[in-house]
Amino acid sequence: MMKTPICDFIAEYAKGDVLRLHMPGHKGCSIDTAWDFSHDITEIDGADVLYHSDGIIEESQQNARTLFSTQKTLYSTEGSSLSIRAMLYLALLHAKNNHRQPLIAAGRNAHKVFMTAAALLDLPVRWVYPQSETGLLCCKITPDDVASLFTDTDQPPTAVYLTSPDYLGNLADIAGIAKICHRHGALLLVDNAHGAYLRFLPKSQHPITNGADICCDSAHKTLPALTGAAYLHIAKDADASLCEWACSAMSLFASTSPSYVILSSLDRLNGYLYEGYAQKLASYCERLDDLKQSLADHGFQFVGNEPLKLTLYTKPFGYTGNDVASHLMAHRIVPEFYDPDHVVLMMTPEIPEHTHAHLHKVLCSMEQRPPIISRPPRLPHPKTVLSVREALLSPHVTIPISECRGKILAAPAVSCPPAIPAAICGEEIDDDVIALLSYYGHEHCCVVE
Ligand SMILES: Cc1ncc(COP(=O)(O)O)c(C=O)c1O
Known part of the structure; x- marks a missing residue:
């Protein structure tokens, strides 16, 4: 006890x-x-x-x-x-x-x-x-x-x-x-x-x-x-x-x-x-492995090696992450996160027993299509003009992405989740940064005034 x-x-x-x-x-x-x-x-x-x-x-x-x-x-x-x-x-x-x-x-x-x-x-x-x-x-x-x-x-x-x-x-x-x-x-x-x-x-x-x-x-x-x-x-x-x-x-x-x-x-x-959580977790991980295997048999691909994450890499299956997420949400299954390439499902032993079968059925009702051949833009390496601190502590203004070229990023440009900055504060926004921000759905950016 x-x-x-x-x-x-x-x-x-x-x-x-x-x-x-x-x-x-x-x-x-x-x-x-x-x-x-x-x-x-x-x-x-x-x-x-x-x-x-x-x-x-x-x-x-x-x-x-x-x-x-x-x-x-x-x-x-x-x-x-x-x-x-x-x-x-x-x-x-x-x-x-x-x-x-x-x-x-x-x-x-x-x-x-x-x-x-x-x-x-x-x-x-x-x-x-x-x-x-x-x-x-x-x-x-x-x-x-x-x-x-x-x-x-x-x-x-x-x-x-x-x-x-x-x-x-x-x-x-x-x-x-x-x-x-x-x-x-x-x-x-x-x-x-x-x-x-x-x-x-x-x-x-x-x-x-x-x-x-x-x-x-x-x-x-x-x-x-x-x-x-x-x-x-x-x-x-x-x-x-x-x-x-x-x-x-x-x-x-x-x-x-x-x-x-x-x-x-x-x-x-x-x-x-x-009180027995380790055993509960071990047997849940086995059930989750079975689910992943049967989804793989249907043609789905995964990324990651963390036992409790079920991260679908959707483009080889013929869909964007957004497509698969919409399909799941239409069946009242709400993912943790999705972007053009992935859908992240966070699984834990607390999930009711019968839900694996439901998730399997909903995902496998999607027919595999020809793969989508496109990749996320390269991570930009823009010029650093100010330190992160100088940029973050500067007066700033939010403007549309289309007007950002040549400006200095003031606040981390993130969507939440995953709250990973697409560019670093203090960097000069160039075409590569704009491409990455657009890919991850940003429409506005906070820049130094
Ligand atoms: C990788 C990572 N680190 C830190 C955090 C912040 O954690 P918390 O929400 O518990 O403050 C998050 C939140 O999503 C995260 O994904």
């Missing part, structure tokens, strides 16, 4: 006959009968303080540390977005503590929060592009690529930042890359927003197991937790100073009113993960 101290405290408090003369303003009473507000509290007496915890939150986070086998795990009620900001701040402090100029080498497919956080922290970034291009969403970086970051330069990075799994479900060789980073005294930071569940596979594929120093996980993306529930994890053998600074790093960016509804969802999740 794993205890659920936060849930227990809130349940007791909601039962008690107390006059709530503290925030939130609803006082435990909902204005709509469909919702129960009685469990929604924030940091009141006895409820601990999220980033100065020594009570129920600390006990619950300790349970999470046991589950993820970390030196430190902190909760976030503001998604991986908060954890990524904290992670970059920690990387900055770590470099300075070692008397080095901070420099982060980051895979080009980083989520936009990476870029905005680096800009706010004035943290220099060296973008790492993949050797072979497969569009904006995926950035295959190998241990050899990472090794060259340290040898071909007079300023080696102090940290390497990777997104793994990526939005399409590709896992990087974290173990191989971690060895190289550590050999060169650099931290390995991983955006594992899509991979919290990886820890519970028969052989853990979680970045912390595989050697990353720090990572973020969005519990809410792949585990049964409420939206916003996430973690910041620090590895057992990582520098102890990272753990010392972790709470101040989170509280630098976090709200001072954390949602206890989200915290209790993380607290309850500990018990759920402890």
Whole structure:
């Protein structure tokens, strides 16, 4: 049994006959009968303080540390977005503590929060592009690529930042890359927003197991937790100073009113993960493999090697991702994401048993057609005119893409999801950038005035 101290405290408090003369303003009473507000509290007496915890939150986070086998795990009620900001701040402090100029080498497919956080922290970034291009969403970086970051330069990075799994479900060789980073005294930071569940596979594929120093996980993306529930994890053998600074790093960016509804969802999740989740996940992955196999027999192709993502690569089957997504939505199946090339379906053991057969039937009612022979535009390498920080902090104006040529990008041009910037702030918008922005459906762009 794993205890659920936060849930227990809130349940007791909601039962008690107390006059709530503290925030939130609803006082435990909902204005709509469909919702129960009685469990929604924030940091009141006895409820601990999220980033100065020594009570129920600390006990619950300790349970999470046991589950993820970390030196430190902190909760976030503001998604991986908060954890990524904290992670970059920690990387900055770590470099300075070692008397080095901070420099982060980051895979080009980083989520936009990476870029905005680096800009706010004035943290220099060296973008790492993949050797072979497969569009904006995926950035295959190998241990050899990472090794060259340290040898071909007079300023080696102090940290390497990777997104793994990526939005399409590709896992990087974290173990191989971690060895190289550590050999060169650099931290390995991983955006594992899509991979919290990886820890519970028969052989853990979680970045912390595989050697990353720090990572973020969005519990809410792949585990049964409420939206916003996430973690910041620090590895057992990582520098102890990272753990010392972790709470101040989170509280630098976090709200001072954390949602206890989200915290209790993380607290309850500990018990759920402890009580047989690994077996449930293993047998679900087998069922999902069977589904993928029968879809492959019908002619569908997939990308990615992450067990819980079902990412259709649709053009070889004769459709755009948008076509397949429309077909699914016409049958009341809502994908996570689609673009001209892919449809991303996020699968978890929480999906009701019969739905695989339904999904199979709906997808297989599509007849294979001659393949569509077109590829996403190449990733542009435009001229950098301003630093990301200078561009982001400049007065800006939003104008149609058709008028953008020669202007400087001010804010990351992203569609959400996947929130991967099609161009980097501070770059001069050229024809290649316009082609990429148009391909991913952008009509407007925010440029420096
Ligand atoms: C790769 C990646 N990183 C980070 C984030 C941000 O995570 P959150 O929504 O939990 O703040 C997302 C969100 O979609 C994401 O896809």
